């Protein structure tokens with residue numbers, strides 16, 4: 001088995017090759033803005049480091065988010081197209097799982113909050129339980145303002161960029177063994193994927209957007225009392241979306 | 253053409269997911285998935301809706317193009333992709349997909365300009381482009397007059413719209429007349445039953461404007477004139493003659509477009525005019541362009557309507573031209589550039605190879 005794994009749901013553009021037993025190579029770049037530019041060259045770099053050709057890849061795994069939409073899609077379409085071009089299957093893994101798995105592997109025991117940057121003053125989050133190096137999800141991932149999280153959730157040891165962004169609201173950053181767990185590591189994601197593939201699990205690749213695009217339609221209100229023309233509206237939306245694209249997220 | 257390059261082209265700059273496969277100058281198949289219906293209730297393209305639709309349609313559209321063309325991905329010689337201009341989030345889906353193909357198959361990638369592709373598509377329809385060619389691109393997103401000495405690396409902008417694109421004017425006027433979005437085909441249909449009874453203004457055609465904005469266009473004033481005319485009829489309690497207004501409006505747009513395009517050909521001594529973009533499907537535009545080109549001794553080239561709107565074949569056609577002309581491949585780090593100028597025909601070029609690239 002040779003798994004090519006990638007994730008673009010957090011601030012890292014991260015790629016790894018895994019042989020079913022161990023990570024052969026992994027590369028990450030922290031850049032939440034340039035997924036389109038950097039992901040493909042990173043894949044070539046990792047393949048070279050793992051002394052693996054594209055033809056030798058047997059499975060592709062990809063983080064399905066939740067994460068800022070624009071970057072998330074770059075990872076998903078890259079994984080899907082690569083797999084299609086090689087005639088192999090593509091498997092999805094919730095990106096938050098990879099952060100929980102990293103904490104479990106570094107020895108964290110007990111409940112854990114994964115909270116990542118959702119932009120627009122919100123976090124993507126889910127609770128996990130870590131036991132003896134394994135992890136188990138307690139929630140479906142959700143998007144919320146950190147202040148709206150129940151106190152007992154915010155009180156949990158937390159990984160992801162949440163504590164970094166909202167230290168007052170998410171005060172319990174967890175750094176097992178002194179390692180900050182801010183972003184997904186594709187090596188960890190590849191390990192999860194390899195185990196689930198071996199177990200024959202269903203691994204859908206639908207993106208976890210967690211926000212409806214319709215939010216975009218209620219965007220900027222023009223000042224004119226006559227109401228916007230469709231094109232004005234469209235131009236406003238487009239501008240707002242271009243702004244959003246720079247933020248990695250369409251506006252509400 | 254035994255040695256002609258086999259190129260797959262991807263286009264995702266707006267709401268069409270297009271994948272075309274071209275063998276040299278021959279179109280093998282053009283697959284399109286459109287999210288236009290999902291946008292209709294917003295009266296325009298919603299970028300996030302378009303981007304989501306691109307992700308869903310991307311691989312199935314690649315698969316369908318290959319199947320219908322009878323081509324395996326491993327047979328390809330190169331991949332080309334629209335890297336701009338367009339909606340940023342939409343472009344990124346196509347660019348990332350094209351890069352994944354290039355990496356997985358070990359084939360060269362060509363990041364190309366959307367507008368240049370509109371010009372290059374005519375090669376699969378009418379054969380090699382005369383060099384130079386004059387190109388007029390008219391759609392909901394662009395209204396440009398381009399001098400094209402070489403579609404693979406030398407395109408010069410002579411003029412463009414200073415306000416609305418031609419297609420925008422069609423959409424807006426359609427709305428005023430109570431016709432559905434997108435307005436172009438509906439105005440065209442309505443106009444075919446009407447008479448040219450109203451003399452609407454021709455933008456940027458006065459003597460002064462012809463000095464400062466010789467090859468530029470303006471449709472905002474026309475749009476306003478039509479709106480005022482309709483409102484005054486309504487205020488007077490009269491029925492609006494929709495077909496006549498549509499015909500008169502369309503005549504004003506088409507008159508300015510064709511007059512300036514033919515003038516550009518004459519002044520720059522260019523013997524061929526190519527018209528592309530969604531508005532090129534307009535029957536009156538085709539007829540008037542034909543008549544005026546005939547009168548001026550200019551060869552008119554208009555691709556069939558399906559190739560005038562956004563599609564993957566145009567991107568594949570330009571990619572194939574780049575391979576035929578030995579242009580260097582793009583670097584895999586090329587970005588999606590939502591505001592790519594038309595003069596940047598290819599993106600992701602290594603700087604040192606780029607000696608003859610017109611900026």
Ligand SMILES: [Zn+2]
Nearest residue numbers: 366370391562
């Ligand atoms: Zn176009």
